[in-house]
Amino acid sequence: MCRLFALTSRDPVSPMRAIDALNVMKEGHDGSGVGLFLSGLGGPWEELKEYPILSGIFTEDGLVQVFDYMAKKGFQSKFSVTFKPDIEPPVGTPKRGTYASIAYKVPDDWKGLTKEQADRNLVQTRLNLRAMGEEGGDIMVFSFWPDTIMIKEVGDPLAIAEYLKLDREELYARHILAQGRQNTNYAINLYACHPFFIEGISTMTNGENTAFVPIREYLMSRGVTGYQGYQSDSEVFTHIAHFATRKLGLDISSYKHVITPMNDEEMADHPDREFLVSLKRSCRKLIIDGPNCVIGCLPDGSMFMAQDRKKLRPGVVGGNPELGIYGFSSEICGLNAAIPDRDRTKDFQPMHLDTAIVGPDCREVLQCSQKDPLRLRH
Amino acid sequence: MLSERPITPSTLSRKDLPWQIKWDINTCTKCGRCTSVCPVNAIELGVFRKRDVKPPMGLSAKPTTEFSTFYGIRQRTDPAYACIGCAMCNMVCPNNAIEPTRQYDSTTLQFQNNRGGQPRTRGGRRNNSESLLDQLKFIRISMLTDPALDAGRHEFEMRTLLGRVLSPEAELQCFRDNGWKPPVREIYPLVIGGMSFGALSPNMWEGLQMGVAYLNEELNMPVRMCTGEGGCPPRLLRSRFLKYVILQIASGYFGWDEIIHAIPDMKEDPCAIEIKYGQGAKPGDGGLLMWYKVNKLIAAIRGVPKGVSLPSPPTHQTKYSIEEAVAKMIQSMSMAWGFRVPVYPKISASSTSLAVLNNLVRNPYAAGLAIDGEDGGTGAAYNVSMNHMGHPIASNLRDCYKALCVAGAQNEIPLIAGGGIGKHGNLAANAGALIMLGASMVQIGKYVMQAGAGCLGSEKDRCNVCNIGVCPKGITSQDPRVYRRLDPEKVAERVVDFYLSFDTELRKVFAPLGRSTSLPVGMSDALGISDKDAADRLDIKYVI
Ligand code: SF4
Ligand code: SF4
Numbered sequence: 001m002c003r004l005f006a007l008t009s010r011d012p013v014s015p016m017r018a019i020d021a022l023n024v025m026k027e028g029h030d031g032s033g034v035g036l037f038l039s040g041l042g043g044p045w046e047e048l049k050e051y052p053i054l055s056g057i058f059t060e061d062g063l064v065q066v067f068d069y070m071a072k073k074g075f076q077s078k079f080s081v082t083f084k085p086d087i088e089p090p091v092g093t094p095k096r097g098t099y100a101s102i103a104y105k106v107p108d109d110w111k112g113l114t115k116e117q118a119d120r121n122l123v124q125t126r127l128n129l130r131a132m133g134e135e136g137g138d139i140m141v142f143s144f145w146p147d148t149i150m151i152k153e154v155g156d157p158l159a160i161a162e163y164l165k166l167d168r169e170e171l172y173a174r175h176i177l178a179q180g181r182q183n184t185n186y187a188i189n190l191y192a193c194h195p196f197f198i199e200g201i202s203t204m205t206n207g208e209n210t211a212f213v214p215i216r217e218y219l220m221s222r223g224v225t226g227y228q229g230y231q232s233d234s235e236v237f238t239h240i241a242h243f244a245t246r247k248l249g250l251d252i253s254s255y256k257h258v259i260t261p262m263n264d265e266e267m268a269d270h271p272d273r274e275f276l277v278s279l280k281r282s283c284r285k286l287i288i289d290g291p292n293c294v295i296g297c298l299p300d301g302s303m304f305m306a307q308d309r310k311k312l313r314p315g316v317v318g319g320n321p322e323l324g325i326y327g328f329s330s331e332i333c334g335l336n337a338a339i340p341d342r343d344r345t346k347d348f349q350p351m352h353l354d355t356a357i358v359g360p361d362c363r364e365v366l367q368c369s370q371k372d373p374l375r376l377r378h
Numbered sequence: 379m380l381s382e383r384p385i386t387p388s389t390l391s392r393k394d395l396p397w398q399i400k401w402d403i404n405t406c407t408k409c410g411r412c413t414s415v416c417p418v419n420a421i422e423l424g425v426f427r428k429r430d431v432k433p434p435m436g437l438s439a440k441p442t443t444e445f446s447t448f449y450g451i452r453q454r455t456d457p458a459y460a461c462i463g464c465a466m467c468n469m470v471c472p473n474n475a476i477e478p479t480r481q482y483d484s485t486t487l488q489f490q491n492n493r494g495g496q497p498r499t500r501g502g503r504r505n506n507s508e509s510l511l512d513q514l515k516f517i518r519i520s521m522l523t524d525p526a527l528d529a530g531r532h533e534f535e536m537r538t539l540l541g542r543v544l545s546p547e548a549e550l551q552c553f554r555d556n557g558w559k560p561p562v563r564e565i566y567p568l569v570i571g572g573m574s575f576g577a578l579s580p581n582m583w584e585g586l587q588m589g590v591a592y593l594n595e596e597l598n599m600p601v602r603m604c605t606g607e608g609g610c611p612p613r614l615l616r617s618r619f620l621k622y623v624i625l626q627i628a629s630g631y632f633g634w635d636e637i638i639h640a641i642p643d644m645k646e647d648p649c650a651i652e653i654k655y656g657q658g659a660k661p662g663d664g665g666l667l668m669w670y671k672v673n674k675l676i677a678a679i680r681g682v683p684k685g686v687s688l689p690s691p692p693t694h695q696t697k698y699s700i701e702e703a704v705a706k707m708i709q710s711m712s713m714a715w716g717f718r719v720p721v722y723p724k725i726s727a728s729s730t731s732l733a734v735l736n737n738l739v740r741n742p743y744a745a746g747l748a749i750d751g752e753d754g755g756t757g758a759a760y761n762v763s764m765n766h767m768g769h770p771i772a773s774n775l776r777d778c779y780k781a782l783c784v785a786g787a788q789n790e791i792p793l794i795a796g797g798g799i800g801k802h803g804n805l806a807a808n809a810g811a812l813i814m815l816g817a818s819m820v821q822i823g824k825y826v827m828q829a830g831a832g833c834l835g836s837e838k839d840r841c842n843v844c845n846i847g848v849c850p851k852g853i854t855s856q857d858p859r860v861y862r863r864l865d866p867e868k869v870a871e872r873v874v875d876f877y878l879s880f881d882t883e884l885r886k887v888f889a890p891l892g893r894s895t896s897l898p899v900g901m902s903d904a905l906g907i908s909d910k911d912a913a914d915r916l917d918i919k920y921v922i
Contacts, residue, residue, distance in 0.1 A: 210518075210892035210893055210898075211893065211896070212903070213900065213901055213902055213903040214788075214899060214900040214901055217788065217900060218783075221783055221784065221785070221787075223786065243546075247547065248546055248550055260895065263533065274553075278544075278549050278553055279546075279550075281539060281543055281549070282543055282545060282548075282549035282550075284789060284896060285788065285789055287895055287896040289892060289895050289896060290520075308895075309533070310532065310894070310895075
């Protein structure tokens with residue numbers, strides 16, 4: 001089963017901290033892969049916040065194709081961090097070529113576009129590149145978004161981290177999602193590796209989403225650019241978070257009302273009962289069923305954790321407000337390894353009604369229960 | 379019997395009949411109960427004369443002949459009185475001296491049961507024992523990454539929505555604007571499908587209503603029952619139990635007067651209105667409520683003279699097209715209850731189901747679509763309609779669900795599937811499979827009669843005399859001498875029993891698939907079938 005670890009910190013930290021936590025939790029995963037989402041980037045990226053960063057893996061040919069394509073579309077590359085390992089990859093990891101993160105200036109003719117249109121164009125660009133890569137196998141793109149880098153690879157997380165030198169300063173970030181293990185239910189495919197990403201929203205999940213097929217069908221029928229792919233049953237969690245926050249304009253504390261609505265008794269004396277009933281009915285297709293723990297990060301840098309209603313998967317949030325660092329872990333040992341210096345009595349394990357949120361300021365764990373009155377909607 | 383008796387085209391021997399009466403002279407007490415109970419007069423008391431030749435020993439004395447007479451049971455061979463295998467004779471016989479047995483190699487009666495130039499009509503079922511639903515397997519058992527749930531311990535949400543469900547965007551918009559929202563009911567996904575008050579006996583009806591009321595009020599299971607066409611007893615219309623009832627109004631408007639007159643006095647809104655355009659068992663044809671069953675009460679409710687046959691029209695003559703009919707009737711029925719009651723059409727599964735669905739997607743008042751497959755039950759219809767018309771439910775439902783997926787409206791127009799569910803007793807498995815193929819709920823009719831009231835009908839043309847008012851169990855008769863056999867309290871008890879066991883079984887299906895907090899509507903990855911063509915057609919896994 002997947003192991004999940006997320007860090008959110010006021011100052012950029014090395015992704016190795018998250019990888020080490022994964023390694024401590026190794027008992028539960030087979031070391032078959034790793035996925036990383038980094039945002040709130042430090043180092044050289046601090047100055048480049050508004051430029052979308054294309055991250056992926058490219059062969060020589062692939063890089064040429066990407067440069068051609070992007071130039072033709074009017075993108076100008078501003079800065080890039082590429083990494084081409086010169087040592088032999090660890091056992092089980094294929095030799096792939098260049099791992100690159102390239103920041104672009106968007107085409108001038110995007111100036112008049114609304115934010116929504118521009119965002120959609122970014123997603124479309126990523127999808128176009130992905131589609132190009134699927135033909136020849138030369139391009140793999142995981143994200144194309146400002147202040148965001150994604151890395152995915154098959155193999156043992158620690159070995160991969162050493163192989164890809166993830167301790168590099170260019171990869172220091174304030175918000176890190178890390179997941180250990182490749183897809184086991186379906187074919188091994190880098191796109192199936194968590195975390196998943198769309199328009200600044202990234203989530204990762206453990207457990208199996210048994211409602212995958214109906215949810216996938218529903219999302220695909222929404223006509224939203226980017227709701228596609230679905231190599232993994234967990235990808236839908238990201239898209240539901242996107243749908244709930246971006247398309248429906250709900251607050252992230254409502255995410256849980258969408259994926260795991262309360263039952264009638266729990267809802268009976270809720271101040272927002274009427275709203276919740278209608279939300280439950282219209283979003284019935286998005287109800288998840290399965291022992292899942294979802295950890296995600298939003299465009300503003302806030303991080304959250306929610307469990308399914310049965311809460312068969314543990315998950316814990318804890319940290320140190322003085323140091324301004326919080327961890328979200330699927331196992332408590334991971335948290336102990338990454339942030340040993342914290343008040344453990346303040347650790348929070350969200351139960352079946354809770355969502356734990358840590359804002360970008362990393363000062364406290366906000367505990368929302370579904371029983372609480374709703375927070376203001378956007 | 380004379381050796382030179384005339385042989386006509388329809389002269390049959392006992393051997394030609396599919397059901398044979400075995401009668402045992404030694405255990406028969408000659409009480410005569412069997413002949414008096416036989417619904418079709420297939421047996422009669424007979425006087426038999428027997429000649430015994432007694433040859434004495436030796437050569438001198440001549441043999442003597444003795445004649446004896448005895449009384450017994452004779453099976454008639456007239457096709458009009460052929461035994462239907464109901465076994466009522468056995469049920470009343472104190473010694474089990476008589477019973478019907480099936481003779482499978484005899485098909486002769488099939489060629490003879492259209493007498494007087496009249497094609498055979500019958501009540502009952504399709505008489506085809508194939509069932510695709512029974513072939514479907516649930517293959518997606520969660521074992522490793524997702525431990526199976528405990529059907530007995532976990533929380534299960536077993537309710538479904540009947541009514542037009544808005545898309546999330548529209549719902550939020552509506553909430554913000556405080557606008558009109560289509561009515562939606564949360565109900566149990568197994569609905570008792572439309573069986574009319576004319577088709578069923580008052581005792582059966584009462585039993586069902588009591589069972590449904592008990593399930594709702596004592597067991598908190600929001601089970602709903604549809605009335606079938608032809609109105610509803612006035613007392614029910616004015617009672618608080620109306621909320622458990624889906625009123626069916628046929629395109630022929632039978633019984634509509636009674637309903638409309640009761641509207642001002644209604645204490646509760648009905649659960650929903652079902653507009654019947656077609657039934658699974660006789661698509662494109664109306665039902666036959668034959669004169670035997672049109673007694674004073676039925677005649678009054680339907681607004682017709684007593685004792686006339688009531689073949690209900692397939693659609694009303696004033697309807698120009700199905701689009702117009704669906705749109706107008708949905709609109710006017712919605713208006714009748716102030717847009718507070720979900721209104722949806724029921725059609726027989728056919729190659730045009732998609733067209734109807736298409737109309738509904740664009741009709742904001744349409745609350746669902748009930749699709750009735752070829753195995754769907756019926757009060758009565760022509761043999762040929764019942765045996766040969768109609769579309770299997772699984773593929774029809776699947777097409778409709780997939781069309782909704784393309785339109786992005788899945789579950790926004792709930793699909794209600796019916797037809798052959800639980801045909802061989804596998805109610806929960808069949809219902810579960812249909813839900814996974816895309817039904818929001820399923821409806822059953824025959825299963826209720828068989829499990830709830832002990833209907834004798836089978837897929838082997840057993841009984842099936844529902845249309846002529848002689849139902850041996852009193853389920854489909856309007857004759858008090860017959861229907862008083864049926865105890866409504868017991869019917870209610872049985873209905874409750876099988877609903878509860880259905881509920882447990884459904885959990886036993888859903889739990890291993892890892893589903894418990896919502897119905898797995900459209901969870902097609904859970905299904906497999908060992909028939910390649912069927913797998914391709916239904917877009918599910920092919921497993922052998
Ligand atoms: S089985 Fe039914 S129809 Fe046949 S003889 Fe007995 S009572 Fe009559
Ligand atoms: S028992 Fe009654 S309802 Fe059942 S098949 Fe016979 S006549 Fe019809």
